[in-house]
Amino acid sequence: MPADFKKIYRFINSLERYLKEDVYTVIGVEAVNHFQDSFHNQGFTDKGLRKWKDVKRRQPSSSWYGFQYKSKVRRPGTKQRKDGAITNFSPAATKRPILSGTTQELLNSIEFRSYPSQKRVVIFSDVEYAKIHNEGGPMRVFGKGNAIMPKRKFIGESQVLIRKIQRKVDRDINHIIKRNK
Numbered sequence: 494m495p496a497d498f499k500k501i502y503r504f505i506n507s508l509e510r511y512l513k514e515d516v517y518t519v520i521g522v523e524a525v526n527h528f529q530d531s532f533h534n535q536g537f538t539d540k541g542l543r544k545w546k547d548v549k550r551r552q553p554s555s556s557w558y559g560f561q562y563k564s565k566v567r568r569p570g571t572k573q574r575k576d577g578a579i580t581n582f583s584p585a586a587t588k589r590p591i592l593s594g595t596t597q598e599l600l601n602s603i604e605f606r607s608y609p610s611q612k613r614v615v616i617f618s619d620v621e622y623a624k625i626h627n628e629g630g631p632m633r634v635f636g637k638g639n640a641i642m643p644k645r646k647f648i649g650e651s652q653v654l655i656r657k658i659q660r661k662v663d664r665d666i667n668h669i670i671k672r673n674k
Contacts (some may be wrong), residue, residue, distance in 0.1 A: 503633040504673035518612045521605030527654045531647035532600040
């Protein structure tokens with residue numbers, strides 16, 4: 494086979510491998526990074542950043558001010574309960590970003606699976622409370638009372654993400670073209 498045909502064959506194989514296999518990983522990684530940025534930005538970016546509603550644990554007038562599950566500290570200015578119960582106060586919780594607990598479990602749970610044969614990538618979180626935070630709605634608080642969780646979308650369709658993916662794929666394809674000239 495002449496050298497020119499070998500070069501063309503290598504180029505076609507590289508491009509085909511990228512489009513049939515690698516592009517799905519590129520899409521998944523870009524999507525996971527974009528959706529994790531929602532936690533750092535404290536809002537979701539579709540066409541632009543839409544900030545999340547603030548949490549009550551950061552509002553001094555709220556009974557949830559400074560709340561942190563299983564904290565061993567009493568809220569300043571409150572009296573010790575007669576039964577010795579813990580009041581779950583944490584000064585750090587009054588400053589911590591929205592949807593960012595001490596473990597960062599929700600942020601770190603965002604993953605992707607690629608299905609090249611079906612030409613699709615699925616982004617998901619397997620944390621049980623991810624859906625209620627992403628979509629909002631009624632929920633039980635510690636199995637006692639009902640509350641309405643505000644929608645704080647962190648995974649979903651995003652025009653900005655689509656543009657990021659398009660730019661990344663274009664750069665990768667241009668790199669394959671330059672590498673095979």
